[in-house]
Amino acid sequence: MKKDEVPQDKGNLSNKNMKELVYATDEKGNYTTALSTGWEPKTIALSNSIEEISERIAIAKAQVENNEVSPICYYMEFCRMDIGVLSSYVGMWQWRVKRHFKPRVFARLSDSILEKYAESFNITIEELKNFKTN
Amino acid sequence: METNFAHHQSAHCENGVASNLLKHNGLNISEPMVFGIGSGLFFVYLPFLKVNYAPAISYRPMPGSIFNKLAKRLGLKIKRQKFSSEANAIKALDENLKNNIPSGLQVGVYNLTYFPDEYRFHFNAHNLVVYGKTETDYLISDPVMENVTTLTHAELNKVRFAKGAFAPRGQMYYPIQVPANVDLKGAIIKGIKNTCRDMLAPMPIIGVRGIRYVAKLIKKWPVKEGTKKANHYLAQIVRMQEEIGTGGGGFRFIYAAFLQEAAVILENDELQKLSLEMTTIGDLWRDFAVEASRVYKNRSTKVDVYNTLSDDLLVIADREEVFFKKLKKAIS
Numbered sequence: 001m002k003k004d005e006v007p008q009d010k011g012n013l014s015n016k017n018m019k020e021l022v023y024a025t026d027e028k029g030n031y032t033t034a035l036s037t038g039w040e041p042k043t044i045a046l047s048n049s050i051e052e053i054s055e056r057i058a059i060a061k062a063q064v065e066n067n068e069v070s071p072i073c074y075y076m077e078f079c080r081m082d083i084g085v086l087s088s089y090v091g092m093w094q095w096r097v098k099r100h101f102k103p104r105v106f107a108r109l110s111d112s113i114l115e116k117y118a119e120s121f122n123i124t125i126e127e128l129k130n131f132k133t134n
Numbered sequence: 135m136e137t138n139f140a141h142h143q144s145a146h147c148e149n150g151v152a153s154n155l156l157k158h159n160g161l162n163i164s165e166p167m168v169f170g171i172g173s174g175l176f177f178v179y180l181p182f183l184k185v186n187y188a189p190a191i192s193y194r195p196m197p198g199s200i201f202n203k204l205a206k207r208l209g210l211k212i213k214r215q216k217f218s219s220e221a222n223a224i225k226a227l228d229e230n231l232k233n234n235i236p237s238g239l240q241v242g243v244y245n246l247t248y249f250p251d252e253y254r255f256h257f258n259a260h261n262l263v264v265y266g267k268t269e270t271d272y273l274i275s276d277p278v279m280e281n282v283t284t285l286t287h288a289e290l291n292k293v294r295f296a297k298g299a300f301a302p303r304g305q306m307y308y309p310i311q312v313p314a315n316v317d318l319k320g321a322i323i324k325g326i327k328n329t330c331r332d333m334l335a336p337m338p339i340i341g342v343r344g345i346r347y348v349a350k351l352i353k354k355w356p357v358k359e360g361t362k363k364a365n366h367y368l369a370q371i372v373r374m375q376e377e378i379g380t381g382g383g384g385f386r387f388i389y390a391a392f393l394q395e396a397a398v399i400l401e402n403d404e405l406q407k408l409s410l411e412m413t414t415i416g417d418l419w420r421d422f423a424v425e426a427s428r429v430y431k432n433r434s435t436k437v438d439v440y441n442t443l444s445d446d447l448l449v450i451a452d453r454e455e456v457f458f459k460k461l462k463k464a465i466s
Binding site: 013016024030046081 | 143166186254299390394416430
């Protein structure tokens with residue numbers, strides 16, 4: 001990559017006024033560093049992943065409203081976690097976390113267990129118990 | 135309290151922390167040099183490890199390995215500590231700052247408040263340096279950022295004890311012994327040899343063979359997993375290759391910069407030529423990213439585009455195989 005070809009596209013970084021450092025060659029072919037505000041293919045790739053997550057959150061939300069899964073599942077998606085990450089945050093086996101996805105099981109959970117989840121999601125127990133759709 | 139630490143922005147967090155910490159300790163070493171000697175160039179495909187619901191592909195070795203290899207090859211001593219209790223982790227860091235020792239930390243990205251929201255994933259192999267503390271904040275030098283920044287005490291604690299794959303467990307590291315004279319030449323040769331061995335490894339998921347393996351999978355994804363998933367996987371490859379921290383082209387440009395520096399130190403003109411070749415290969419990776427992004431942007435459903443992408447990747451694999459064989463010869 002030549003220094004004058006370092007992309008300066010608008011993207012997720014330029015929104016926050018950040019720039020990243022890349023390595024590029026100058027006129028004589030010597031390596032130097034340059035700052036880049038972003039590159040479109042990257043932005044598209046990242047938006048693709050973000051969209052994917054938003055979709056998962058929307059699905060989880062609908063499922064909670066239909067009483068198919070517990071709010072734990074929704075907040076897991078909302079915090080961009082998967083079962084492995086969540087189970088390691090709350091310090092429980094994955095099968096136990098999966099079980100807590102069932103609304104019936106969730107309704108009977110003790111406050112101390114709910115507290116672990118609430119803490120991992122950075123919310124209060126009340127928010128976890130009284131699930132609101134927004 | 136504050137240590138007189140100089141912040142330099144770098145492309146990749148681990149190299150950046152290593153380079154900045156060593157510069158602070160009187161050893162002037164550039165980011166590409168750290169990357170090359172620490173054998174940072176790598177490729178591995180891990181089908182059994184899922185990141186964000188897509189198979190993991192990494193262009194770098196295990197977290198911590200670059201700095202460890204660099205230290206071994208230059209004869210530095212680095213102290214690494216992990217903690218089971220958060221209180222002890224805080225105490226050890228504060229103790230270091232009191233003794234005027236800027237310390238490197240491994241942290242999780244998800245709770246780094248100064249990152250843009252889009253970048254906050256549960257990725258636990260990020261590195262930064264803490265160089266001071268105030269009543270409310272820690273002073274942070276994050277090498278991928280242009281300027282220094284801060285995190286509150288609670289925020290830093292949270293990122294140090296992030297959970298999930300590669301959980302940092304408060305990991306803290308800092309050089310305790312830096313020799314005045316280091317054998318750069320020997321270290322460079324060891325680093326290059328190691329990289330050639332990795333990239334030409336006779337294992338199906340590592341190095342050049344790993345790239346070929348993924349290339350063949352790209353052909354199968356749309357049929358086996360459906361276009362939606364295939365596009366998601368492709369986006370994941372591009373992100374791993376180009377996102378913050380790689381310096382572009384899946385670290386190939388940093389490596390080319392390293393070879394250029396090495397050519398001068400080793401007085402080896404062949405390395406200069408190979409640096410140019412590596413740059414061309416890096417450009418091919420960039421082209422691949424452009425093509426891939428077109429596929430998932432247009433949501434094209436033709437099977438053919440995946441074949442083209444796969445062929446592009448196979449060409450890169452062939453080029454790299456030839457390249458690393460030449461590189462091996464150039465330093466023997």
